[in-house]
Amino acid sequence: MAALLRSARLLKCSPALLLQVTGNTRHAPAAGRLYSGYGVVPEQRGLVKDEPSVAVRSKQAQQFDWALAKLDSSVRRTGRVTKTLLLHIFHDICRTGYPSGNQALLMLRSCGSLLPEVPLVERIELSQRIWDKLQELGATYDVSHYNALLKTYLQNEFRFSPTDFLAKMEAANVQPNRVTYQRLIAAYCEVGDIEGASTILGFMKSKDLPITEAVFNSLATGHARARDMDSAEGILSVMKGAGIEPGPDTYLSLLNVYAEKGDFAKMKQTLEMVENADIHLMDRDLMQVVFSLTKAGHQQYVPEIVERMHHERGYVPDAMNLCLSLITHGHEETAFSVLKSFTGLLVQSQTSDSPDLGNFFLRHCVNMDKNIVRFCKDLKDSGLHSSPLQFTLQCSLEAKKTGMAVELMRRMKEEGVPLRPHYFWPLFTHYQKEKNISGTLQALRAMQELGVASDMDTFSIYILPSFPSVDSARTSLKEAGIDVDANILIAAELRAEASRGNLAGLFSLMSSPALPNVDLSAFRASLISGFRGVKLVLLSFFAENVAYFLYNLIDSMNETEVHSKEEQLREYFGLLKNMNISISLNIFRGIRNILESYQVPELVKEIACFHVVKYGGCWSVTSHHSKPVVSICVSMCVVELCLSHQKLERALELKILYEADMTPAAYAMLINLCCRHDNAEEALKLKMELARKDSEVALDAQKYVALVRVLSKHGKLEEAIDMLKEMKEKDVQLRDGTISLLTLTMNTAAMKGDANSIRRLQEAIFTLGLAKPSSNLCSPLITCYLESGNYAGAFDATVEVHKQYNQMPKIHDLICGLVEKGDAELLQNVVEFLSQERGEMMMLYDLYFAFLQTGRYKEARKIIETPGLRARPTRLQWFAEKCIAAQQMEPLENMVDMTVKLFECDRDDMYHCLLRLCKETNDWQKAEATWMKMQEENLAPRERTLRLLADILKNNDKEVPFEVPEAYDMLKEAGSTGMVLGPAPYDTLIKALLAKDALGTLKGMLQADQVPSQLAITRLVQGLASEGNTQDIQEVEALVKTLGSIKLSSMLFVNNAALAHIKNAVELLQSFYIQNTDNQKSSISFVFRKVLDANNDAALDKLSAMVERLCNHFASYRAATDLFLMYLDTGRTEEAKFLLQVLSLTNQDICCILLPVQAAKIKALSELIPDFTEKENIYSHLVKCCGLDKDFSSAKALYERMQAEGVKADELTLKRLALLYKEAGEPVPFEEPPESFSFYADKLKKQRSESMEPADC
Secondary structure: HHHHHOHHHOOOOHHHHHHHOOOOOOOOOOOOOOOEEEEOOOOOOOOOOOOOOOOOHHHOOOOHHHHHHHHHHHHHHOOOHHHHHHHHHHHHHHOOOOOHHHHHHHHHHHHOOOOOOHHHHHHHHHHHHHHHHHOOOOOOOOHHHHHHHHHHHOOOOOOOOHHHHHHHHHHHHOOOOOOHHHHHHHHHHHHOOOOHHHHHHHHHOOOOOOOOHHHHHHHHHHHHHHHHHHHHHHHHHHHHHHOOOOOOOHHHHHHHHHHOOOOOOHHHHHHHHHHHHOOOHHHHHHHHHHHHHHOOOOHHHHHHHHHHHOOOHHHHHHHHHHHHHHHHHOHHHHHHHHHHOHHHHHHHHOOOOEEEOHHHHHHHHHOOOOOOOOOOOHHOOOEEEOOOOHEEEEHHHHHOHHHHHHHHHHHHOOOOOOOOHHHHHHHHHHEEEEEOHHHHHHHHHHHHOOOOOOOOHHHHHHHHHHHHOOOHHHHHHHOOOOOOOOOOHHHHHHHHHHHHOOOOHHHHHHHHHOOOOHHHHHHHHHHHHHHHHOOOOOOOOHHHHHHHHHHHHHHHHOHHHHHOHHHHHHHHHHHHOOOOOOHHHHHHHHHHHHHHOOOOOOHHHHHHHHOOOOOOEEEEEEEOOOOHHHHHHHHHHHHHHHHHHOOOHHHHHHHHHHHHHOOHHHHHHHHHOOOOOOOOOOHHHHHHHHHHHHHOOOOOOOHHHHHHHHHHHHOHHHHHHHHHHHHHHHOOOOOOOHHHHHHHHHHHHHHHHOOHHHHHHHHHHHHHHHOOOOHHHHHHHHHHHHHHHOOOHHHHHHHHHHHHOOOOOHOOOOOHHHHHHOOHHHHHHHHHHHHHHOOOOHHHHHHHHHHHHOEEEEEEEHHHHHOOOOOOOHHHHHHHHHHHHOOHHHHHHHHHHHHHHHHHOOOHHHHHHHHHHHHHOOHHHHHHHHHHHHHHHOOOOOOOHHHHHHHHHHOOOOOOOOOOOOOHHHHHHHHOOOOOHHHHHHHHHHHOOOOOOOHHHHHHHOOOOOOOOHHHHHHHHHHHHOOOOOOHHHHHHHHHHHHHOOOHHHHHHHHHEEEHHHHHHHHHHHHHOEEEOHHOOOOHHHHHHHHHHHHOHHHHHHHHHHHHHHHHOOOOOHHHHHHHHHHHHOOOOOHHHHHHHHHHHOOHHHHHOOOOOOOHHHHHHHHOOOOOOOOOHHHHHHHHHHHHHOOHHHHHHHHHHHHHHHOOOOOHHHEEEEEEHHHHHHOOOOOOOOOOOHHHHHHHHHHHHHHOOOOOO
């Protein structure tokens, strides 16, 4: 092709002849061809992209998503990108060492009209630099890259040889496509070379390539540039003859042609044609006409074109880009007139009282060294900008344009604007970095010429550091004839020495007799900063700190960690015991409760030794508690020690021995041990004994459910249901774990075929409200019938459960059973029921999965090929997970094969599930066959799927036929051999090792000159925040700032640092309540109020967790009270209700919350706890409320309600009611208590104090 173009000059071929076609409709067969059969199609807008390669190199696996997002956001928001952003992305791509083709394409496409602030020559240089550098780094270029480069040449008006360009493509073995030829034609037409364009057209004819509207548009431009306006105008008729209706782009080409000629009459005529043809030219199109008029020197017509604009959405950013382009091309006057045409729109969006319209214009004029003073005056006089000179000065200082900055300050001084020393600081900073002493002196001289006095800050921070020494500064200033106040210079020298920590030099200066009086405040801060270099930290760890640390250590570990590190914890406990460390009762309870919930009896025994020591063959407590407390704690420890060895008989013997001192906690542990040993009789006996001793004591949910299980198992169904009723009465809340135990209990009955027991238990659980109906809780009833093969009963039970509880469990098992049994009639009934209740599509999936499960693959295929059936990802995933769990390869493989044409089916998900099962079964042959099927489908799998397949093949010593992202072991191996890797492996490592040395990994990555991804940095900072590690968050922030290219939100570090502080604050508050019982009266309502007002959900979650721990582990209710009341104050009744549910509070606990509650909130509280049994407390507070408000009518109604509900009022309440009756002049309807208010108040206070003493203390 290149050789053909070289010989084209010998031919005299008229493009008019080439464009002669017949026909008049776009879609007619004859008219739809050019040159005796060339297809004509509308322009396909955009660049032609090659299909991406499936086997992407591992170093290119992680794309720069953040860069794409940044560029896309910038273009969407402003219609342009900045050169700075583009260079940052380019440098980061280069630092990886492995640029991908997509990254190269992204960079090339951004080097054209998206850079209106950059001159054309610089754009071309930048594009060529990017092309050469990325190619040098190994980027593979295809035809889309060459087309992008061509587009860049066209947009930047770069004159090049199309022949040489094609030769370059041929040398790279890259074949041009239709887009390449279209853009080569445009390149020829830009310079009016119709012959060259005709040669390309002829070649396109030989290749049978379609001619689009873009080709005709280029030819119109080419004829006009060749001064053949008749041919240019004739393009419209040629297009219509070819069956292509001219579009907006064609008319825009003609308008630009007339604009270049200055033929405004033709422009108006063309605009009328556009209106008559019902074609809409966008504002952006008209802006191109404005640009063409201005470049051709016909600015006088610009206002009329601007008036025709409709100010559509996106007009302002497009107009701003037009202004920037005009300024770049040296037409700032026209740009300013355009700016003033849309300032009205900017004024509407202005939110500040001080207008600042035109900032972008002023900044770009500064960057392009334009004379800007006249524009500043115009903006200020018209009220569009409040301080244009000051803003322009700021821009010139940032751009390091000293001459412009000084000139602007002179103008400001002439206008009476005060000048400040800090105006010169950016100049001094610039010269300081460059060690430019002459520039520093020049700026200092300009300060003095403008009458700006230099202060101490200016000298100490910005001037002196530019010189090798203070003496050198004095000499240079003297030689330059610059006068400086000696006192300021000396004070600046003192500050410099102090900040460096040079105490000897500072002492020498201050000891000099010539030292004038200098205020200490002038260098005090620098002196402190100097001393910060050396720190002496003295840590003291008191016993109470150790105890609290121990609790936090256990609380921060999950059950798996505690079990895996049990031996280390025992050694640590022993070490602390040898140090005679004592633990407060509250902390002991908290640690013990956690360890008991984790089922680690040996550790429970070890922690008990902190409180109990053996002396003289008997047990005694090393504390100053009273004797009852001693005996109770002794009995607890003895029983705990026995329970830790699971010896029921020995535990019962000790229980008899210490029966008088047995606590409810000890009974609870014994009951639980009996349940574990399946001893229903002894468990029930102990429960009855506990009820006789203290009827108010409630077991925890797990022990109640254990009782229900063992009792129902041994035929004591009524007693089991009584336990469920007691749970309801004592407000024992079930959690997920205990609900699962209930399901297991009913499944045990199902295995026995005891449907009646299951129904009774389900009815009790759901009626009492202990748990909501769920598929798991309802499934045992259906299982009962399925196990016995009674499918009709199972179906009836399914209908019953669905009707009562709106659940449909075990439906898959039911259908599978019917399919295997061949009961078509009952199966038809089930199908009709499912279709009616769940819809036809869900029914089809149920039937499909049943056929797959039972091996009826022919029937399954018929189901899945039902017309109109769409993919249901959650259903498909459910069956895939079921097959993986049961290691059923055949049904899963058939499902993957059958769903190949299922509408909207994610094929990668299907194959990923199949490969997961291959890995579970270590079936590499099946995995390899799966890879072949994926290729047959032409599927481009995700990285996770490729990685999974690679793992299977590697584990079986098979060759991996593709490249995958680096794995952790490969990363370590590469590091040990000194291999330099890209950022993708490090990113993966940072995300995976957040709990380990993630910060160290980041540092190593930066030392290897690699750039982490935005997501990796975000995850790292969030992980540090969750640990409360504010110091490392600050370190990461400092490291990221050194990169510059990763533009993270500044609030990432602020918010996560705040969360880290909150975590530390939570520990502080928790310690405050645990370590000192006197603090129970102290309120932290302020903290809750601030968090709620700020809607800080993350902080609220942490504080709520703290409240739960304080209540459940330490019986500390003050924080719960404060949070509860804040919820009521802010109208968050649902949150308040949820708080009560989460805390699993007993009536006695709720009384603890009731005591400090303000009377006005009692009604809200009573609504939240409608089943609260101790109503005497609520009514007592409400009567007190009525007394304070002197509200007799409400008090009277309240008393009548108490009488109706049978609530007995205490003497203090009766005393208050009697007073209200007498003040209202009505007879008292009861006998008034004779004593004083204080007498009954003290009596009631004493009673409550006694009743609230912990039962196990």
